Amino acid sequence: xxxxxxxxxxxxxxxxxxxxxxxxxxxxxxxxxxxxxxxxxxxxxxxxxxxxxxxxxxxxxxxxxxxxxxxxxxxxxxxxxxxxxxxxxxxxxxxxxxxxxxxxxxxxxxxxxxxxxxxxxxxxxxxxxxxxxxxxxxxxxxxxxxxxxxxxxxxxxxxxxxxxxxxxxxxxxxxxxxxxxxxxxxxxxxxxxxxxxxxxxxxxxxxxxxxxxxxxxxxxxxxx
Amino acid sequence: xxxxxxxxxxxxxxxxxxxxxxxxxxxxxxxxxxxxxxxxxxxxxxxxxxxxxxxxxxxxxxxxxxxxxxxxxxxxxxxxxxxxxxxxxxxxxxxxxxxxxxxxxxxxxxxxxxxxxxxxxxxxxxxxxxxxxxxxxxxxxxxxxxxxxxxxxxxxxxxxxxxxxxxxxxxxxxxxxxxxxxxxxxxxxxxxxxxxxxxxxxxxxxxxxxxxxxxxxxxxxxxxxxxxxxxxxxxxxxxxxxxxxxxxxxxxxxxxxxxxxxxxxxxxxxxxxxxxxxxxxxxxxxxxxxxxxxxxxxxxxxxxxxxxxxxxxxxxxxxxxxxxxxxxxxxxxxxxxxxxxxxxxxxxxxxxxxxxxxxxxxxxxxxxxxxxxxxxxxxxxxxxxxxxxxxxxxxxxx
Numbered sequence: 001x002x003x004x005x006x007x008x009x010x011x012x013x014x015x016x017x018x019x020x021x022x023x024x025x026x027x028x029x030x031x032x033x034x035x036x037x038x039x040x041x042x043x044x045x046x047x048x049x050x051x052x053x054x055x056x057x058x059x060x061x062x063x064x065x066x067x068x069x070x071x072x073x074x075x076x077x078x079x080x081x082x083x084x085x086x087x088x089x090x091x092x093x094x095x096x097x098x099x100x101x102x103x104x105x106x107x108x109x110x111x112x113x114x115x116x117x118x119x120x121x122x123x124x125x126x127x128x129x130x131x132x133x134x135x136x137x138x139x140x141x142x143x144x145x146x147x148x149x150x151x152x153x154x155x156x157x158x159x160x161x162x163x164x165x166x167x168x169x170x171x172x173x174x175x176x177x178x179x180x181x182x183x184x185x186x187x188x189x190x191x192x193x194x195x196x197x198x199x200x201x202x203x204x205x206x207x208x209x210x211x212x213x214x215x216x217x218x219x220x221x222x223x224x
Numbered sequence: 225x226x227x228x229x230x231x232x233x234x235x236x237x238x239x240x241x242x243x244x245x246x247x248x249x250x251x252x253x254x255x256x257x258x259x260x261x262x263x264x265x266x267x268x269x270x271x272x273x274x275x276x277x278x279x280x281x282x283x284x285x286x287x288x289x290x291x292x293x294x295x296x297x298x299x300x301x302x303x304x305x306x307x308x309x310x311x312x313x314x315x316x317x318x319x320x321x322x323x324x325x326x327x328x329x330x331x332x333x334x335x336x337x338x339x340x341x342x343x344x345x346x347x348x349x350x351x352x353x354x355x356x357x358x359x360x361x362x363x364x365x366x367x368x369x370x371x372x373x374x375x376x377x378x379x380x381x382x383x384x385x386x387x388x389x390x391x392x393x394x395x396x397x398x399x400x401x402x403x404x405x406x407x408x409x410x411x412x413x414x415x416x417x418x419x420x421x422x423x424x425x426x427x428x429x430x431x432x433x434x435x436x437x438x439x440x441x442x443x444x445x446x447x448x449x450x451x452x453x454x455x456x457x458x459x460x461x462x463x464x465x466x467x468x469x470x471x472x473x474x475x476x477x478x479x480x481x482x483x484x485x486x487x488x489x490x491x492x493x494x495x496x497x498x499x500x501x502x503x504x505x506x507x508x509x510x511x512x513x514x515x516x517x518x519x520x521x522x523x524x525x526x527x528x529x530x531x532x533x534x535x536x537x538x539x540x541x542x543x544x545x546x547x548x549x550x551x552x553x554x555x556x557x558x559x560x561x562x563x564x565x566x567x568x569x570x571x572x573x574x575x576x577x578x579x580x581x582x583x584x585x586x587x588x589x590x591x592x593x594x595x596x597x598x599x600x601x602x603x604x605x606x607x608x609x610x611x612x613x614x615x616x617x618x619x620x621x622x
Contacts, residue, residue: 012243017611021394025394122395125394130619132246154241
């Protein structure tokens with residue numbers, strides 16, 4: 001089964017993020033809330049989804065910029081934790097994600113007498129992403145080829161085919177799992193890859209876990 | 225082997241091949257960098273590495289340097305200080321000198337390019353002489369968030385004519401009606417300041433500098449400037465000394481043209497004079513190998529700045545696998561992920577506590593150094609900088 005050759009190869013695409021500044025910042029949680037309601041969706045994307053592209057090796061203390069700022073800069077760990085458990089991929093689109101963030105901050109502020117703010121630390125600077133997708137020219141037709149290319153590809157390839165694919169395709173499984181299921185007819189392996197939680201680990205860890213799953217599968221097949 | 229390929233061993237997996245893919249669409253385009261000096265300073269250091277890499281990857285890259293009179297450089301020095309918040313008195317005649325020198329340079333330089341990157345305020349008025357076509361981008365390396373208004377308003381009239389601007393940190397920027405991008409500066413891992421040194425080479429350099437290696441070394445490399453807080457570093461060292469027999473090295477450039485710097489150096493020497501374990505080293509501007517060897521010999525590197533630009537000495541030390549304790553200032557905060565790649569502190573006591581903590585926990589220090597090097601590999605190498613410029617070109621092509 002593992003030697004199956006796909007009719008349609010997997011084309012590996014990477015990406016580069018150009019970071020654009022919006023020229024807007026927040027010094028307290030009310031200003032943060034007001035700005036989140038108004039900023040373009042590309043900025044919501046930058047501070048939630050592409051956060052993972054900027055933390056390729058080390059996952060940040062909280063998995064999005066809003067949570068990290070609240071916890072580290074404002075030292076409001078309660079809001080940091082509430083925003084930190086948000087899984088951006090549970091939302092069908094960025095507008096729904098924005099609404100959820102707004103609700104969390106609004107509810108949090110409604111229970112406080114004083115608006116938490118930065119004193120010595122850094123204001124929140126709003127940015128937006130310009131994601132440039134670039135085909136790498138690499139393609140695989142078998143699981144062995146897929147594994148080999150994945151092992152040596154730029155980490156942005158992992159981001160593009162997991163995180164970006166979920167937004168682009170609207171499918172939670174990501175490109176890797178879909179190709180492995182549809183083209184290699186390996187639903188069990190595809191399922192395991194789709195069930196990896198990219199939200200809690202760095203891109204490099206995702207790479208290692210997918211490779212390990214492929215290796216385990218290939219080893220089992222070799223014994224058959 | 226091409227120049228870019230020599231970076232393959234030090235960059236993250238797949239980076240070099242991916243950069244070539246990114247460059248494919250912009251191959252053959254002309255990119256011109258213009259700044260005010262070919263030697264000395266961080267901008268020249270970056271361009272010396274970046275321009276050959278841009279050429280190697282298939283662009284027609286050039287680097288031009290403006291020339292000017294003594295009056296012009298006096299005015300641009302004042303500009304520099306005023307934009308960073310210091311009160312400066314700039315007469316209309318001096319501002320006129322600025323405009324005229326830019327005009328003269330525009331006549332002498334070839335400003336043709338698909339992308340023209342003008343670095344810092346000195347050549348900013350060249351935009352008046354844009355030959356047409358091409359995208360012009362103002363690359364600001366300094367913190368202009370709290371400028372002297374009069375000077376900023378004068379400069380702003382030129383800046384708004386650019387197609388875009390680049391800053392090193394969001395907090396360094398000003399409100400502008402043009403697109404503004406964030407690009408961190410970078411270090412060249414293969415330059416003399418950062419390349420691997422053999423044990424023998426390192427020992428020779430340390431011997432030449434008379435550095436004993438019998439105790440843990442705490443090191444700060446920076447100008448003797450109040451904003452770098454060398455006296456605060458000595459205070460932190462003294463607190464640590466109660467628990468650990470360490471040595472402190474303060475290494476920095478000379479201060480011959482800076483009376484305030486000379487005063488700080490005198491104060492540092494006075495503070496250090498009764499302690500043979502505090503070494504104050506005055507290094508020439510081209511002491512790249514010496515800085516490299518010192519950073520590699522250090523146990524912990526400090527950059528306890530009170531105000532800072534980007535502070536690339538932090539990335540340099542991190543690249544050598546050293547835990548860094550830095551002041552909560554400028555770009556230090558984006559390089560040091562608290563507790564992971566280093567610590568930011570707000571006082572000499574905070575610095576002392578973290579030094580003490582690390583010296584007591586060598587395994588924490590080793591892991592932090594390892595993570596610090598990887599963090600630099602991903603975020604602060606010249607190859608990432610190259611990718612950012614290529615991405616910027618894509619942005620305007622699309």
